[in-house]
Amino acid sequence: MYLIKEIKEIAPKIKKMVLEAPLLAKKHKAGQFVMVINTEKGERIPLTIADKDPEKGEITLIFQEVGKSTIEMGLRKPGEYIYDVVGPLGRPTHIINYGNVVCIGGGVGTAPLYPITKKMKETGNYIITILGARNKDLFILEKEMESVSDEFYQTTDDGTKGRHGLVTDELQALIDSGKKIDLVLAIGPAIMMKFVSLLTKKYNIPTMVSLNSIMVDGTGMCGACRVSVGGVTKFVCVDGPEFDGHQVNFDELLKRQAMYKDMEEIALKKFLEELKKKEPCGGCHA
Amino acid sequence: MPDKKWIPQPKRPRTPIPEQKPEERRRNFKEVALGYTAELAIQEAYRCLQCKNPLCVEGCPVGIDIPGFIRHIGEGRFEEAYYTLKKYNFLPAICGRVCPQESQCEKFCIMGKRFKPVAIGRLERFAADYFMESGKKEDFKIDPPSGKKVAIIGSGPAGLTCAGELAKKGHKVTIFEALHKPGGVLVYGIPEFRLPKRIVDIEVENLKKMGVEIKTSAIIGKLYTIDELLEEEGFDAVFIGTGAGLPYFMGIPGENLNGVYSANEFLTRVNLMRAYMFPEADTPVKIGEKVAVVGCGNTALDAARTALRLGAKETHIVYRRSKGEIPAREEEVQHAIEEGVQFNLLTNPIEIIGDENGWVKALKCIRTRCGEPDESGRRRPIPIEGSEFEFPVDTVIMAIGQGPNPLIQETQPDIEVKRWGIIKIDEEGRTSKKGVFAGGDIVTGGATVILAMGQGKKAAQAIDEYLKTGKWA
Ligand SMILES: Cc1cc2nc3c(=O)[nH]c(=O)nc-3n(C[C@H](O)[C@H](O)[C@H](O)COP(=O)(O)OP(=O)(O)OC[C@H]3O[C@@H](n4cnc5c(N)ncnc54)[C@H](O)[C@@H]3O)c2cc1C
Ligand SMILES: Cc1cc2nc3c(=O)[nH]c(=O)nc-3n(C[C@H](O)[C@H](O)[C@H](O)COP(=O)(O)OP(=O)(O)OC[C@H]3O[C@@H](n4cnc5c(N)ncnc54)[C@H](O)[C@@H]3O)c2cc1C
Numbered sequence: 001m002y003l004i005k006e007i008k009e010i011a012p013k014i015k016k017m018v019l020e021a022p023l024l025a026k027k028h029k030a031g032q033f034v035m036v037i038n039t040e041k042g043e044r045i046p047l048t049i050a051d052k053d054p055e056k057g058e059i060t061l062i063f064q065e066v067g068k069s070t071i072e073m074g075l076r077k078p079g080e081y082i083y084d085v086v087g088p089l090g091r092p093t094h095i096i097n098y099g100n101v102v103c104i105g106g107g108v109g110t111a112p113l114y115p116i117t118k119k120m121k122e123t124g125n126y127i128i129t130i131l132g133a134r135n136k137d138l139f140i141l142e143k144e145m146e147s148v149s150d151e152f153y154q155t156t157d158d159g160t161k162g163r164h165g166l167v168t169d170e171l172q173a174l175i176d177s178g179k180k181i182d183l184v185l186a187i188g189p190a191i192m193m194k195f196v197s198l199l200t201k202k203y204n205i206p207t208m209v210s211l212n213s214i215m216v217d218g219t220g221m222c223g224a225c226r227v228s229v230g231g232v233t234k235f236v237c238v239d240g241p242e243f244d245g246h247q248v249n250f251d252e253l254l255k256r257q258a259m260y261k262d263m264e265e266i267a268l269k270k271f272l273e274e275l276k277k278k279e280p281c282g283g284c285h286a
Numbered sequence: 287m288p289d290k291k292w293i294p295q296p297k298r299p300r301t302p303i304p305e306q307k308p309e310e311r312r313r314n315f316k317e318v319a320l321g322y323t324a325e326l327a328i329q330e331a332y333r334c335l336q337c338k339n340p341l342c343v344e345g346c347p348v349g350i351d352i353p354g355f356i357r358h359i360g361e362g363r364f365e366e367a368y369y370t371l372k373k374y375n376f377l378p379a380i381c382g383r384v385c386p387q388e389s390q391c392e393k394f395c396i397m398g399k400r401f402k403p404v405a406i407g408r409l410e411r412f413a414a415d416y417f418m419e420s421g422k423k424e425d426f427k428i429d430p431p432s433g434k435k436v437a438i439i440g441s442g443p444a445g446l447t448c449a450g451e452l453a454k455k456g457h458k459v460t461i462f463e464a465l466h467k468p469g470g471v472l473v474y475g476i477p478e479f480r481l482p483k484r485i486v487d488i489e490v491e492n493l494k495k496m497g498v499e500i501k502t503s504a505i506i507g508k509l510y511t512i513d514e515l516l517e518e519e520g521f522d523a524v525f526i527g528t529g530a531g532l533p534y535f536m537g538i539p540g541e542n543l544n545g546v547y548s549a550n551e552f553l554t555r556v557n558l559m560r561a562y563m564f565p566e567a568d569t570p571v572k573i574g575e576k577v578a579v580v581g582c583g584n585t586a587l588d589a590a591r592t593a594l595r596l597g598a599k600e601t602h603i604v605y606r607r608s609k610g611e612i613p614a615r616e617e618e619v620q621h622a623i624e625e626g627v628q629f630n631l632l633t634n635p636i637e638i639i640g641d642e643n644g645w646v647k648a649l650k651c652i653r654t655r656c657g658e659p660d661e662s663g664r665r666r667p668i669p670i671e672g673s674e675f676e677f678p679v680d681t682v683i684m685a686i687g688q689g690p691n692p693l694i695q696e697t698q699p700d701i702e703v704k705r706w707g708i709i710k711i712d713e714e715g716r717t718s719k720k721g722v723f724a725g726g727d728i729v730t731g732g733a734t735v736i737l738a739m740g741q742g743k744k745a746a747q748a749i750d751e752y753l754k755t756g757k758w759a
């Protein structure tokens with residue numbers, strides 16, 4: 001049982017949750033995630049540790065409400081308990097002084113990107129950040145990211161903030177400007193990571209992506225999270241979550257992510273109906 | 287003790303065990319075998335000849351005093367039967383249910399030469415169930431505290447047994463388990479209809495009563511390394527019982543299509559995460575109309591029978607060898623056939639074929655024939671050229687074996703491993719690292735519950751010795 005110290009909405013449908021977890025706060029390294037079980041009948045879902053405070057013994061999760069488990073978690077209150085949290089899982093990011101690093105965050109992918117960028121900065125890298133979102137209200141951790149960046153760019157699909165376009169447009173502009181880029185690190189929706197990787201491959205720029213495949217145990221015991229990397233099957237939870245973007249079979253990943261779409265809809269619909277019965281006033285999650 | 291004369295009745299047929307009817311049980315998760323009543327158990331017990339040189343004992347990996355406990359049952363002294371079993375076997379209710387008796391104790395039983403062997407496993411199960419159901423408190427004799435602390439990694443049969451034995455000796459034992467429920471394969475792998483989870487829970491509760499602390503969701507190698515356990519957390523010794531949980535795939539094209547599971551994933555979703563209750567429980571699982579399970583061990587049969595129970599119209603076992611090589615327990619094969627699982631022997635998958643959306647639509651196989659025996663002593667399957675065929679299915683479950691989980695070895699390179707990451711131990715259960723012992727599937731590769739237990743027990747003796755003398759090698 002993990003005590004919820006704080007929960008708040010930091011952008012529409014994106015919540016930040018602070019949990020009391022002293023051991024995890026102490027052991028976590030940038031790039032690692034935890035498996036969270038919200039309730040006794042809950043599923044195990046992977047969430048990245050977005051921040052930690054080893055002194056206070058706290059970890060921060062930032063999650064987007066996309067389905068049953070995340071919406072239900074978003075309704076929890078401070079003082080309540082999360083059923084279980086296990087970690088820290090996955091290999092920590094390999095952080096050294098690469099030189100000029102472009103950190104690209106798409107949507108809630110900025111949450112896992114932040115601790116890595118912070119550490120990259122501390123290790124002496126020159127940080128160029130590109131954050132992308134659908135519109136200006138959907139950015140998260142803008143200030144935090146800006147504070148650890150040497151250059152900071154934003155893009156929106158609708159042009160309400162920064163460049164009107166996609167993160168790949170900004171990246172292309174950077175490349176065209178002749179800037180030396182030693183590493184691109186991209187975390188976001190699989191489709192974004194796919195196009196970033198396609199672009200950097202053209203220019204032979206080393207590219208690291210953090211994959212979000214469906215997971216069950218998170219410890220290498222089930223194989224649910226498998227992806228093809230360079231034609232070889234890897235388990236994202238133990239071999240990753242970070243991989244060479246040029247080697248990843250993103251189309252396979254995208255298909256596998258949709259494996260339970262129909263059942264996820266059933267679970268969500270049932271949950272929302274029950275919620276309505278309980279609090280008929282609050283249709284706000286429909 | 288009124289030692290009345292034992293008059294065996296060898297001519298009596300082996301007492302059948304009451305079971306749920308196949309047509310009923312194939313759609314429910316209740317236990318298949320209902321267990322002997324006291325009368326049936328006594329009746330079966332009297333089939334035992336009480337041999338002076340009991341061969342059955344030689345077939346049991348932990349050397350249970352089989353004639354001894356059977357005699358107790360025959361004489362109606364069921365509690366004594368239980369304590370006799372417990373002297374050798376920490377988990378009799380479990381072994382009575384899942385041991386491959388036909389290749390162990392019962393294989394050697396002298397009665398098997400002319401008639402059918404005594405139903406040793408069923409009697410073992412009876413004695414253990416009887417005790418559990420009697421509600422009696424188990425009488426644990428625990429030595430005074432030794433002041434020593436032992437960390438056990440993994441809560442499968444190896445870890446549970448090792449923990450119990452060490453607790454009896456007065457050591458302070460903490461089990462670290464990666465998953466959120468203790469029990470290892472006993473809870474995430476073996477389904478309810480073969481081994482009710484209630485039984486595992488009772489054993490775990492017993493351990494807690496003995497003072498063993500169980501930390502779930504605690505992954506060694508991630509939360510702590512073994513070095514940290516020894517140097518910072520104050521443990522005097524460590525036992526590694528992390529099992530063989532890494533699922534193997536065949537490496538054929540199409541294995542990452544949607545609808546392809548490892549047996550571990552499939553069974554974990556259903557057993558540990560209770561996907562059979564979806565959407566009451568949050569974890570989903572996909573069952574097609576037609577399911578193919580590749581492999582024919584216990585794991586494969588568990589997956590096949592689980593798929594049937596979850597509503598699959600047809601479930602097929604696809605196995606590249608012949609009947610004589612089937613590694614699963616005989617009883618399970620029988621049960622699976624009765625429930626309608628179809629066996630496609632001498633058939634080897636070579637490709638999984640998908641549709642345009644990335645879902646499985648067929649399994650491409652080739653027929654095989656038996657060749658010469660290979661290293662494992664089993665006859666090698668040889669593909670028959672030109673015999674390829676496609677077999678329409680919507681779910682494929684790979685159950686071709688498991689290897690050791692790599693987490694420990696990755697973070698503790700000073701522990702010597704053999705091929706495939708199997709930890710190397712000596713006869714006592716010692717690894718190459720001082721103070722660290724190992725046992726169970728992590729040292730044998732996927733084996734059996736009783737072997738894992740036996741090794742857990744043996745290591746416990748060596749650990750106790752080490753804690754008392756401080757001597758290493
Ligand atoms: C290593 C890793 C780190 C992640 N970190 C974060 C994070 O920091 N913040 C965040 O908002 N999200 C993160 N995710 C994604 C997050 O796990 C999913 O959004 C979440 O599981 C959705 O659950 P749901 O029940 O709310 O939605 P559902 O409606 O059940 O699913 C929505 C979509 O999420 C994905 N998903 C569903 N179940 C799982 C599962 N068990 N494991 C992984 N993906 C699943 C599927 O693609 C699915 O279509 C991470 C994923 C991985 C693999
Ligand atoms: C589906 C299935 C059916 C089977 N049926 C039978 C049968 O009928 N009869 C029979 O005799 N045998 C059967 N077996 C085999 C038997 O279950 C195993 O041989 C036995 O469970 C091995 O015991 P163990 O204690 O070594 O490991 P396991 O039971 O595998 O337990 C290991 C435990 O360690 C945990 N762990 C792993 N790594 C770590 C870590 N780094 N930190 C903390 N914890 C960790 C795991 O989560 C797990 O709980 C079956 C196996 C399967 C998979």
Ligand code: SF4
Binds near residue numbers: 346375
């Ligand atoms: S433990 Fe297994 S092998 Fe030994 S007597 Fe019991 S059933 Fe037979």
Ligand code: SF4
Binds near residue numbers: 394
């Ligand atoms: S070998 Fe068979 S008959 Fe003889 S003691 Fe063992 S169980 Fe009884």
Ligand code: FES
Binds near residue numbers: 217220221225236
């Ligand atoms: S989530 Fe099970 S192996 Fe990765």
Ligand SMILES: [Mg+2]
Binds near residue numbers: 043067068069264568
């Ligand atoms: Mg979900």
